[in-house]
Amino acid sequence: MVSRIDRKRVVDTALRLLNEVGLDGLTLRGIAKELNVQAPALYWHFKNKQELLDEMATEMTRRMAGSLDGGPAAGPYGGTWQEMLLGSCRTMRRELLGYRDGGKVFSGTRMTDGAATGPLDFVMTCLTEAGFTLDAAVRAWWTAYNFTVGVVIEEQSVHPVPGQREIRDPAYDQSERERRIGAEYPLAAQAGREMFGDLEQGFEAGLRIIVAGIEATVGPDAAG
Structure with a gap:
């Protein structure tokens, strides 16, 4: 199975969404909705929110x-x-x-x-x-x-x-x-x-x- 999204797209979307909802409001479910995919699709790239935050900080x-x-x-x-x-x-x-x-x-x-x-x-x-x-x-x-x-x-x-x-x-x-x-x-x-x-x-x-x-x-x- 090939994911329709990649890590960079997930992170770019997460950083954009961060400015709208803040850290407390940022969820994998919300990011998935923004990308028009099911939440499990994100787990191909990030096991949990902390892994995503690590990649977001690295992209920053x-x-x-x-x-x-x-x-x-x-x-x-x-x-x-x-x-x-x-x-x-x-x-x-x-x-x-x-x-x-x-x-x-x-x-x-x-x-x-x-x-x-x-x-x-x-x-x-x-x-x-x-x-x-x-x-x-x-x-x-x-x-x-x-x-x-x-x-x-x-x-x-x-x-x-x-x-x-x-x-x-x-x-x-x-x-x-x-x-x-x-x-x-x-x-x-x-x-x-x-x-x-x-x-x-x-x-x-x-x-x-x-x-x-x-x-x-x-x-x-x-x-x-």
């Missing part, structure tokens, strides 16, 4: 790879390792925000091929050529990487629909939050505006803290 990586490894879409990051790290994290955030729940899909999944190795080697090469030991380069990238993915997950909780920043989850109504906890916990109430207000500014500020910490602790010019 393939799509962003050219931007992360200095390919044609990357643009000039500049000549320093700091600019490279800032540019790579900004690119990753932008790409993941293009998918509803993109941070959650990307986090904790396993690559099904070597799509991530080119970008990783590019970053390691830039850092080691700048004077990092390989161990320090790995720690630096892993810290910045996890910060970026974590911020995207939080950001997509506030603004769940890609490209529609005007849509904000009502749970993040800061005025209501301050009314509810402000009397007893005034500083925590005020902190919410910094954490969930201008998310672009918050990401940039946090990223620069990460880079400054790398400079001070494991960078080539770090003291002792």
Whole structure:
């Protein structure tokens, strides 16, 4: 028996449907309906939803790879390792925000091929050529990487629909939050505006803290 669909078509459909229904609403049955096939047909390609999510994350990586490894879409990051790290994290955030729940899909999944190795080697090469030991380069990238993915997950909780920043989850109504906890916990109430207000500014500020910490602790010019 030959399936009328292939893995790529299933994954492309799943990524498109993800933007409509989100991760919680994404089901193999829904994908099958979108493809006009019976759900069992998908099991020729994916044993379960986790296998599909792994392939979706890998396809997301393939799509962003050219931007992360200095390919044609990357643009000039500049000549320093700091600019490279800032540019790579900004690119990753932008790409993941293009998918509803993109941070959650990307986090904790396993690559099904070597799509991530080119970008990783590019970053390691830039850092080691700048004077990092390989161990320090790995720690630096892993810290910045996890910060970026974590911020995207939080950001997509506030603004769940890609490209529609005007849509904000009502749970993040800061005025209501301050009314509810402000009397007893005034500083925590005020902190919410910094954490969930201008998310672009918050990401940039946090990223620069990460880079400054790398400079001070494991960078080539770090003291002792």
